[in-house]
Amino acid sequence: MTSKKNSSEGTEIREYHTSFNGLFFKVKKLLHSRQSPHQKIEVVENEYFGKILLLDGLVQTTEKDEFFYHEMLTHPAFISHPDPQNILIIGGGDGGVLKEVLRYCIKHVWIVEIDPEVVEVSEKYFPWLSPALKDKRVELVVADGNEFIQNSDRKFDVVLIDSSDPVGPSRRLHEEDFFRKVKNCLDPNGVVVAQIGSPLYQLDQIKKKTAFLKKLFKVVRIYLGPVPTYPGGLWCFVYLSDAVDPLVLRRKPPVELKYFNHEAHQTAFSLPNFLKNNKS
Ligand code: SAM
Numbered sequence: 001m002t003s004k005k006n007s008s009e010g011t012e013i014r015e016y017h018t019s020f021n022g023l024f025f026k027v028k029k030l031l032h033s034r035q036s037p038h039q040k041i042e043v044v045e046n047e048y049f050g051k052i053l054l055l056d057g058l059v060q061t062t063e064k065d066e067f068f069y070h071e072m073l074t075h076p077a078f079i080s081h082p083d084p085q086n087i088l089i090i091g092g093g094d095g096g097v098l099k100e101v102l103r104y105c106i107k108h109v110w111i112v113e114i115d116p117e118v119v120e121v122s123e124k125y126f127p128w129l130s131p132a133l134k135d136k137r138v139e140l141v142v143a144d145g146n147e148f149i150q151n152s153d154r155k156f157d158v159v160l161i162d163s164s165d166p167v168g169p170s171r172r173l174h175e176e177d178f179f180r181k182v183k184n185c186l187d188p189n190g191v192v193v194a195q196i197g198s199p200l201y202q203l204d205q206i207k208k209k210t211a212f213l214k215k216l217f218k219v220v221r222i223y224l225g226p227v228p229t230y231p232g233g234l235w236c237f238v239y240l241s242d243a244v245d246p247l248v249l250r251r252k253p254p255v256e257l258k259y260f261n262h263e264a265h266q267t268a269f270s271l272p273n274f275l276k277n278n279k280s
Pocket of ligand 1: 055093118164168169195
């Protein structure tokens with residue numbers, strides 16, 4: 001996905017999904033724009049979607065539709081895992097996934113984010129992050145997720161990989177070696193969930209990824225969720241485990257959620273033919 005834009009006020013951000021099509025957002029106000037040691041971080045105000053976080057010109061989250069992605073990445077693991085207590089989030093510096101995890105009676109959650117500036121900027125512009133970071137169950141670790149799990153001797157019940165696109169600092173979080181390390185720090189009853197991209201624009205990547213994930217995990221289940229501001233408006237996630245079946249539910253989802261519920265969970269795992277038949 002590429003972006004050609006000029007994000008000063010009164011202009012448009014254009015995120016190209018191919019050379020022929022993409023998404024655009026009118027910039028009502030440019031709130032933040034700085035190159036960090038890892039990536040370009042921007043926050044703009046849009047009349048309809050509210051504040052929008054962009055990394056290297058690509059939309060990460062918006063105030064208006066963040067719940068689609070954050071609920072679909074988090075809750076399938078938490079309503080199916082027997083007893084989720086020690087949780088690891090890799091990436092996720094905007095805090096959207098963290099706020100969803102804290103809806104459950106967990107013991108401890110580590111959030112490993114490579115870029116502290118994403119956290120600072122998100123704390124300033126996305127109201128949900130500060131209260132989440134102040135929760136005593138939360139430990140923010142500023143580190144490369146790949147190195148963190150390499151050196152971790154802890155076993156996690158649930159690992160949520162909220163990485164950005166497979167470019168720049170996030171590239172290695174999409175590779176086989178990384179998932180092998182994730183498996184090494186997973187409790188035998190553990191569950192891993194990762195965002196794996198657009199079923200429309202990144203089908204080959206999804207196919208390659210499921211192929212190597214099947215070598216590492218007994219349960220490899222792709223599921224889908226709509227994300228209006230992501231390329232193609234539909235996003236793919238993968239549920240990984242050696243012991244837990246995502247469709248055997250252990251608890252009800254929190255009632256206050258805006259998108260996710262029991263039926264949405266069942267639907268998400270009911271794949272269309274082009275994905276079903278495309279599995280290696
Ligand atoms: N939902 C978004 C998506 O699908 O594109 C991702 C949102 S979240 C903001 C992605 C976060 O991953 C960013 O804050 C980025 O700094 C962080 N990140 C990228 N590479 C990382 C790495 N190697 N270790 C830890 N965090 C990383």
